[in-house]
Amino acid sequence: MAKPVKKGDITEIEIIDLNFRGQGVGKIDNYVIFVNNTLPGDKLKVKIIKAISKYGIGEVVEYLERSEKFEKPECPYFFDCGGCQIMHMKYNEQLKYKRDILINELNRNNLENIDNVKIKNTIGMENPYRYRNKGAFPLSISNGKLLIGPYEKGSHNIVNIDDCLIQNQWTEDIINILRSFIIKNNISIYNERTHKGSIRHILMRNNQKDEIMLVIISKDNIKSKLNDFVEKITKKITNIKSVFLNINDEKTNRILGNKNILLYGDEYIKDNIFDLKFKVFPHTFFQVNHTQTDKLYSKALEYADIEDTDIVYDLYCGVGTISLLAAQKAKEVHGVEIVNESITSAEENKKENEVENANFHLGSVENVFPKLYKKGIKADIVILDPPRKGCEELVLNTLKEMNPRKIVYVSCNPSTLARDLKILQGYGYNINEVQPVDMFPHTTHVETIVALYKKD
Ligand SMILES: C[S@@+](CC[C@H](N)C(=O)[O-])C[C@H]1O[C@@H](n2cnc3c(N)ncnc32)[C@H](O)[C@@H]1O
Incomplete structure (x- = not known):
């Protein structure tokens, strides 16, 4: 397709969407132009600063009309700073945006029966400022x-x-x-x-x-x-x-x-x-938003609904926070984590909290989880909280063989989450409920918890 604009052009455009990076998306004759610091509904004069065959990038010259979703950002540095991407959006709109990003990813992966799955409204903060610890x-x-x-x-x-x-x-x-x-x-x-x-x-x-x-x-x-x-x-x-x-x-x-x-x-x-x-300590990994961590973990535990006879895996366990909470209800918990210092902290946290039924295993989940299963440690419930790249095939294969009653998937990346959910559906799991949680207000990060129950 011939480009309708070239670098240096100044043109008028309406923003029709917001992508997962928080950039406004506009179109000129089906040619997509991304513009930072804009929102759907904004009418703008933009300067084209890049124009390649697939897309262009524009910079705002003038806001001709501002979106109804717009709110003047409290922070004077917002338009330059890379820390927050969507502070110029009303907070209730930010929560809707995060849920929409998630729904788009679930739809893109053709998940079974997704129209009947309850995708709840994003759990937000009462005061979405000063939240980072x-x-x-x-x-x-x-x-x-x-x-x-x-x-x-x-x-x-x-x-x-x-x-x-x-x-x-x-x-x-x-x-x-x-x-x-x-x-x-x-x-x-x-x-x-x-x-x-x-x-x-x-x-x-x-x-x-x-x-x-x-x-x-x-x-x-x-x-x-x-x-x-x-x-x-x-x-x-x-x-x-x-x-x-x-x-x-x-x-x-x-x-x-x-x-x-x-x-x-x-x-x-x-x-x-x-x-x-x-x-x-200076190096300790710890969830950054206290208020929302409580909500996230409460939801994960509600979905897991652990009984005192249950054996639970907490895969990608970090410093063992979820494992130690799960241990208060379960018969036995196994946390697996790749970072040595985190496992050392998890062991210290276990001692500090006088927990006896949690076991921590150092190594990659794709290596350790299948080995533990072969040794005979079979779970009733598996809680997964992987990094952005989601779960390796070996991990999903082991879940298929192990066949736990429930899987609770905590994810920081809707795209890999949707990919893995599609696979788990194929292994006989129903998606019961999907709950986005806003762990990082004013940014484009989307955290999600999913309850998966084995089909009868
Ligand atoms: C999103 S964090 C979750 C931490 C923990 N569940 C929490 O809530 O604090 C993901 C964790 O997975 C660990 N990790 C990354 N890749 C891994 C792998 N292949 N095997 C095991 N752990 C891994 C990271 O070091 C990190 O601690």
């Missing part, structure tokens, strides 16, 4: 100016922020104190191109009591230069219970290096999920 921002110097903040949409340039509305309420104070300290003391900042300089990132974590852990990530050991900073920030923000210097001297996008040096306070902050206690 963990945030990391890179630092850089640009034209002699210190920048602290998230990356811009689609680039590694930093948006210089004072505050971030999805992070904890102390973010503004923490950034300000760090910024003044660095400028006053002329502390060097890491340059990812030359691999020179010291401070790379700042990482903040907090628990439900609002106690904070701060981690300064540096290429080299600048411990002696941070004494004043630690003294000042812990006096000003008394909620800070722990400050670490983390050394990361590798050329990598990974934020944390392997070495942690405690500069102040405790080695961990304690957190809870329901009545279970968890120790959170």
Whole structure:
């Protein structure tokens, strides 16, 4: 098809859809144009910044008419920042959008009988701000100016922020104190191109009591230069219970290096999920949104409806949060996880919570799960919470052979979820209910829980 526009053209367009990346979709004579920071119903003047045979990309020159779904974003950095994609959308519309993304994927995969499956409304937050208990921002110097903040949409340039509305309420104070300290003391900042300089990132974590852990990530050991900073920030923000210097001297996008040096306070902050206690260290994987984690896990446990005679697998178990909750009801639980540190934490969490009927297995699910089955550990219920790529064929094959009564699938990717559900339907499972949960308001992330019950 001949392109109706070329790079540099300025044209008028109406946005008719929003894709899974949160980009508005418009069409000129069936030629698709994607435009950031727009919503269905927006009428725009756009400048074409890219035009290839399959699609074009436009940049807003002027909003001629704004969509009914539009709401002025609370955050002044929204239009540049890559952290949130849909904060310009009314929150109830965000929840509908997430459910629609899911339904599109389920339909695209031709799932059996999907019209009769209950796909519930997305569970949202009463107050969808300040919800993250963990945030990391890179630092850089640009034209002699210190920048602290998230990356811009689609680039590694930093948006210089004072505050971030999805992070904890102390973010503004923490950034300000760090910024003044660095400028006053002329502390060097890491340059990812030359691999020179010291401070790379700042990482903040907090628990439900609002106690904070701060981690300064540096290429080299600048411990002696941070004494004043630690003294000042812990006096000003008394909620800070722990400050670490983390050394990361590798050329990598990974934020944390392997070495942690405690500069102040405790080695961990304690957190809870329901009545279970968890120790959170700088490296610990922990669900980022407390409020929604409670809702997500409650739903997963409701779908699992575990009886005291049940043997339960928690596949892709992380630090064992779901396993330990399931263990309160089940006869026996087996968690499987590939990351060594997470399994070590899971074992510690098991001890801390005096749980005796949970067992943790280190290794890939595709390797360990079939082996455990061959050893004779057969489940009544399997809870799956895989990474974005979903389950490997070997895992699904083992489920087919093992034939558990119920499968509860927790997914962060509707596309691989729909693919795996189609396969599980073929293995004799009915999809009973599908529940999207908004774990990350203002972003395009969609988390879903599905209850699958074996056909009689
Ligand atoms: C979405 S997280 C779920 C964590 C946990 N269920 C929770 O709620 O905290 C996925 C987990 O799967 C682990 N993982 C990724 N690939 C894996 C594999 N092939 N086998 C086992 N675990 C894997 C990751 O390390 C991560 O902890």
